[in-house]
Amino acid sequence: MDLGLIISRLMHDFGIAFGVGGATIAFLISKKAEKKPEISQNAAFLMESISKLIWIGLLLLIVSGIGLIAFIKWPVNIPLLIVKHAIVLIILINGIYLGVNSKKMGKAIKEKNVLAINKIKLRLKKVGLLNLICWYIVMVLSVLL
Numbered sequence: 303m304d305l306g307l308i309i310s311r312l313m314h315d316f317g318i319a320f321g322v323g324g325a326t327i328a329f330l331i332s333k334k335a336e337k338k339p340e341i342s343q344n345a346a347f348l349m350e351s352i353s354k355l356i357w358i359g360l361l362l363l364i365v366s367g368i369g370l371i372a373f374i375k376w377p378v379n380i381p382l383l384i385v386k387h388a389i390v391l392i393i394l395i396n397g398i399y400l401g402v403n404s405k406k407m408g409k410a411i412k413e414k415n416v417l418a419i420n421k422i423k424l425r426l427k428k429v430g431l432l433n434l435i436c437w438y439i440v441m442v443l444s445v446l447l
């Protein structure tokens with residue numbers, strides 16, 4: 303197996319660990335914070351680092367994914383890869399949306415704006431769940447490639 307393929311695979315696997323692992327932990331922490339509002343400030347603090355990890359994972363997956371396409375010698379199911387890329391794009395857009403709204407949440411908490419906090423909390427909950435589902439759909443699609 304040539305070096306390019308080995309490095310791309312390794313980067314892809316690290317990307318999966320950071321991305322899927324990070325999205326799962328972020329979801330679990332937001333669930334806990336929902337049940338125990340008193341931990342939501344610490345949860346928001348942790349989320350900053352976890353979202354950085356998820357972005358590093360996504361970057362690793364995109365770069366190594368291009369590497370895999372370049373180096374693998376066996377046929378890949380192209381229509382499935384296209385569907386996979388479409389869902390990766392949704393994950394990217396979700397990530398930007400979650401990032402923007404997390405910042406808005408920080409501002410609303412500082413201003414003690416309860417109405418805004420509850421509105422943003424609902425948005426983060428829905429998009430956070432959609433994001434997690436997208437990560438796992440990509441995992442399943444990928445082993446079928």
Ligand code: HEM
Pocket residue numbers: 314318321322360363364366367368370371374377378387390393437440441444445447
């Ligand atoms: C959310 C992002 C992604 C996740 C979770 C993901 C996950 C995976 C997984 C689990 C595999 C199977 C690994 C294995 O068999 O060892 C895989 C393979 C692959 N991925 Fe990704 N991937 C992602 C993004 C991408 C992107 C953006 C590309 C292309 C630009 C890509 C291209 C590939 C290719 C070409 C393979 C190899 C298929 C094969 O070995 O036949 N992936 N991916």
